[in-house]
Amino acid sequence: MPEKTKVLIVDDEINLLKTLSDILNRNGYEVAVAKDGPSALGLIEKNGFDIALLDIRMPHMDGVELLERIKVQRPDIEVIIMTAYATIETAKRSIKLGAYDYIQKPLDIDEVLINLKNIAQMKARVEEARFLQNTLQLEHGYEHIIGKSQQIQKVVDTIKKVALSASTVLIMGPSGTGKEMVADAIHYSSRRCSKPYVKINCAAFPENLLESELFGYEKGAFTGADKQKKGKFEVANEGTLFLDEIGDMPFSMQAKLLRVLESGEFERLGGNELIKVNVRFIAATNQNLSKMLQEKRFRSDLFYRLNTVILNLPPLVERSEDIPLLVDHFLARFSREMSRKRPDVSDEAMKLILSYPWPGNVRELANAVERAVIFCEEGVIKPQDLPPSIQHGLLEGHTEHLSEDLRLETVESRHISGVLKLTGGNKNEAARKLGIHRETLYKKLKKFNLPD
Ligand SMILES: Nc1ncnc2c1ncn2[C@@H]1O[C@H](COP(=O)(O)OP(=O)(O)OP(=O)(O)O)[C@@H](O)[C@H]1O
Ligand SMILES: [Mg+2]
CATH class of the missing domain: 3.40.50.2300 (Response regulator)
Incomplete structure (x- = not known):
């Protein structure tokens, strides 16, 4: 609407x-x-x-x-x-x-x-x-959401559609999938973009503090309330309030929130003046709300009030076609931030990146690329520049490889020959990278029947 x-x-x-x-x-x-x-x-x-x-x-x-x-x-x-x-x-x-x-x-x-x-x-x-002029200049608009997968394209389309309305939006997805980024894009693409944009993490406060953060309080409302304080609802008036981690909001607070969502009205704690605000609400959670509804840990009336528009951010493994684009995007961003020349990614490193399951989703990918930009030498990102969990991704997440020979000796031998390949056969450098003495390397080459 x-x-x-x-x-x-x-x-x-x-x-x-x-x-x-x-x-x-x-x-x-x-x-x-x-x-x-x-x-x-x-x-x-x-x-x-x-x-x-x-x-x-x-x-x-x-x-x-x-x-x-x-x-x-x-x-x-x-x-x-x-x-x-x-x-x-x-x-x-x-x-x-x-x-x-x-x-x-x-x-x-x-x-x-x-x-x-x-x-x-x-x-x-x-x-x-x-609005059109604004979005062009914006840093937080939907054009910064990278991804060509159908799922991400659908998210971007929906953002464009809902941005100009005042409807409540619920963003769901596992940790690190870009929920906050999407919330930012909605606010900054909306008519409210020059109005306040207020964020609150509902998981970060115990219940009574969360209530006073949201509602504000009058002087003397409780011990320590030595002056009146406006809550987030009031500060966000005319703008947008982002309720992050809404799945962690205590059950009794959910009823109080529902009332504000429905009427736009509330009183500060310890006050009787009815305050009316005009706020657009965006909520996000990485919890499974349907399950929480069944377990009666999340109020169904609040859920139905929030779910006018739902945006689902799928985990990164389910949209692997976005990975190369995201890698490109983060390479550009981090090398710019570190004033370094933008490195290339070797085929081996790219293969590891593509086969890793990314449990931490886009955030984990961003961190891995940042680390690689710092560690890489000669302008090329190689497997050893990636975090160990990704270098050994085959061992961790991927069950389809479990039938492989996973004896430590086999893995060690494979790893050594990989590092030797990387150093172009240079054994001094390989030993250094492996963190072992050159003599030890020779012994191992002999043991594993590798060319020495
Ligand atoms: N599609 C995307 N394009 C570009 N950057 C992205 C994308 N998705 C996520 N990011 C980046 O990944 C990081 C994590 O995203 P964000 O903080 O929005 O995730 P989240 O879902 O809110 O995570 P959490 O549940 O842990 O709070 C941010 O740096 C964000 O800019
Ligand atoms: Mg978040």
């Missing part, structure tokens, strides 16, 4: 406020009302509005003065002046002060609706243009 256009109506006639806001609500607008200028300015300070409808004759501050103040405070709000016959000349002059248009009272509802629709469309076009 696209974001609703937010309209503020300011008039001292309570009946008009009520009737007009009902009609606009029914026509899909989000409406707030104020009965005079000062309270309108208070609302504008706290909330974002797209359009303001202002009466001219009001106590305390007339509509023209209010228009001028709004244009100073929030020039992006479009203003429509509502005028009775007696003040029509003033209304015409208000156009010069920046009003979008004026409409005469008694109001013709169709005219009001047409005006609002025109403004909403104009603003959408402006925002669209701004």
